[in-house]
Amino acid sequence: MNLPVTGRTAEDMLAEVARLKEHDLPVRGGQVTAYVYDTGRAEVNDAAARAYFEMLEVNCLDPTAFPSVVEMERQVVGAVADLLGGGHGIFTSGGTESIMLAVKAARDAAGRARPNLVVPVTAHPAFHKAAHYLGVEVVSVPVDLSTYKVRARDVEEAIDEDTILVVVSAPSYPQGVIDPVEEVAALAVAAGVPCHVDACVGGWLLPWLREAGAPIPPFDLSVPGVTSISCDLHKFGYAPKGASVVLFADPAMRRKAYFASAAWPGYTIINATVQSSRSAGPLGGAWATLQALGRDGYLELGRATLAATARLREGIEAIPGLRVLGDPASSLVAFAGDGIDVFVLADEARGRGWFLQPQLSYAGIPANLHITVTGVTLAGVDSMLKVIAESAEAARVRGPAVLPDGLVELVAGMDLEALDDATFADLAASVGVDLRPGAGQPEMAVVNTVLDALPAASREAVLVRFLSVIYSS
Known part of the structure; x- marks a missing residue:
C-alpha cells in the first residue's frame, strides 16, 4: 500500500527522501556533465x-x-x-x-x-x-x-x-x-x-x-x-x-x-x-x-565557462584516440573516439564518479560523448580531463562492448507491443541491465551499443518500453 494509514512526521519522510536519492547522480560539484547547471555559489541556490x-x-x-x-x-x-x-x-x-x-x-x-x-x-x-x-x-x-x-x-x-x-x-x-x-x-x-x-x-x-x-x-x-x-x-x-x-x-x-x-x-x-x-x-x-546574480554575476560565470571550455577542448584533443566534433561556439562539447568505444569510456568514467552523456550516432554523425560546461566546471576541469584520459585508456584495453550473437537482429525484428513489462525486464536483464527499483546505476555500454545499431523507430520503441518498465508498480 503506497498511502500510509496515518500521517508521517517530516523527519521520517526526509529520511526516506535521503534513502531514495542514494543512487541519484549529484546535482552539485560539476561531476555530472548533463541535466544540472551549477554556479558553485550556495547563496544563489539558497x-x-x-x-x-x-x-x-x-x-x-x-x-x-x-x-x-x-x-x-x-x-x-x-x-x-x-x-x-x-x-x-x-x-x-x-x-x-x-x-x-x-x-x-x-x-x-x-x-x-x-x-x-x-x-x-x-x-x-x-x-x-x-x-x-x-x-x-x-x-x-x-x-x-x-x-x-x-x-x-x-x-x-x-x-x-x-x-x-x-x-x-x-x-x-x-x-x-x-x-x-x-x-x-x-x-x-x-x-x-x-x-x-x-x-x-x-x-x-x-x-x-x-x-x-x-x-x-x-x-x-x-x-x-x-x-x-x-x-x-x-x-x-x-x-x-x-x-x-x-x-x-x-x-x-x-x-x-x-x-x-x-x-x-x-x-x-x-x-x-x-x-x-x-x-x-x-x-x-x-x-x-536573476536578481541574486545580476549582470556582473552572469558575466563572471560567462568568463569562467569560456575559460573552462577552452581548457576542456584543448585537453580532449591531446588525448590519443579522442577528437572534438565541430567547432563549438558555446560551452557544449562533444567528442568521438577513434579506436575507443565511447560507450565503454562513459561506463569507465561513471565508475570513477563522473557522468559523461552518451549520444547515439545519427544522420552520419558518429556516436559520441557530450559535456555541458557550466560555471562550476573551471575549478574541476583538470580532474575531469584526468578521468577522461584514464577512462579512454581503460576503454582501449577493454575493447568495444560485446553483444550476444543475433541480439540486434532479435530486437529489430521483435514486436515489442506483444511483450508485457515483466518479459521486457527479463530481456534487459539478459544483457546486464537490472531495471528493478533500487538496483542503482547500471553499466550502459551494451545497451547503448544495441540502440546505436537500431534504426530510429526501433530505438524509440525500445525506449518507450524501458520507461514503462521502470515506472511499473
Whole structure:
C-alpha cells in the first residue's frame, strides 16, 4: 500500500527522501556533465529555493487573483527580452513548452490544411514532440558533416507552400555549434515563412560569452526575419528547474500562442501556456536567481565557462584516440573516439564518479560523448580531463562492448507491443541491465551499443518500453 494509514512526521519522510536519492547522480560539484547547471555559489541556490518556496502555492492560472505573478513575469521576461533583441514573451515550464507554443502560434497564424515544420536533423526532439501533439509534419534536413551546421540552401529547398515555420539552433545541443541564423532567417523572409531560433541552451549564455570576448554571431530577435526565440533560464540562467521563456517579435504572434475557451458554464479559461493551474514556484525561483546574480554575476560565470571550455577542448584533443566534433561556439562539447568505444569510456568514467552523456550516432554523425560546461566546471576541469584520459585508456584495453550473437537482429525484428513489462525486464536483464527499483546505476555500454545499431523507430520503441518498465508498480 503506497498511502500510509496515518500521517508521517517530516523527519521520517526526509529520511526516506535521503534513502531514495542514494543512487541519484549529484546535482552539485560539476561531476555530472548533463541535466544540472551549477554556479558553485550556495547563496544563489539558497535565495532561489527560498523564493521558490514563498511562491509555491501561488497559482498562475488567474493573474488577476495573484498580481505578484504578473509583476514577476514582466521582470523575468523583460530581462530576457533586454538580452535577446526585444520582443513579447511568455514564461513557461521549460524548453519543450516554449517550443510547443512557438509551433502552435505559427500553425494557428498560417492556417494551413497540411502544415509542416522544416528543421535540421540536429534540432531538439521537442520540435518533433510539438509536431506530434499539434498535427504538424516534420521535414528534416541534413547538416554539414564537417561543421554540423545546417546549410541555408538545404532549408530553402525543403520549404514549400505548406511550411509554417523554419528552425535553427543557437546552439544545437549535440555539438554546440550555432546554425547560420542570419542566412536562414533571410531566406525565410523571402519565402514568407516565420523563423524560430531554438536558443533554449544558449539564449542566456551566448550574450555573456560574447561580452567575455567570444566571437558569437548575431542570433536573436535583432536579426531580420527571426520571429521567435526560446531561452531556458533553468540552464545557463541557473534557475531551479521549470523556467523558460519564449519571445515573439510580434505581439500578434504571441496571442496565437494563447488558448481561450468560453464553451462551458464554469470559470473563465484563458491560458498563456499549455498548463492551466501551475505553481508560481519556478517563476519565483527564476526571478530570485536573476536578481541574486545580476549582470556582473552572469558575466563572471560567462568568463569562467569560456575559460573552462577552452581548457576542456584543448585537453580532449591531446588525448590519443579522442577528437572534438565541430567547432563549438558555446560551452557544449562533444567528442568521438577513434579506436575507443565511447560507450565503454562513459561506463569507465561513471565508475570513477563522473557522468559523461552518451549520444547515439545519427544522420552520419558518429556516436559520441557530450559535456555541458557550466560555471562550476573551471575549478574541476583538470580532474575531469584526468578521468577522461584514464577512462579512454581503460576503454582501449577493454575493447568495444560485446553483444550476444543475433541480439540486434532479435530486437529489430521483435514486436515489442506483444511483450508485457515483466518479459521486457527479463530481456534487459539478459544483457546486464537490472531495471528493478533500487538496483542503482547500471553499466550502459551494451545497451547503448544495441540502440546505436537500431534504426530510429526501433530505438524509440525500445525506449518507450524501458520507461514503462521502470515506472511499473
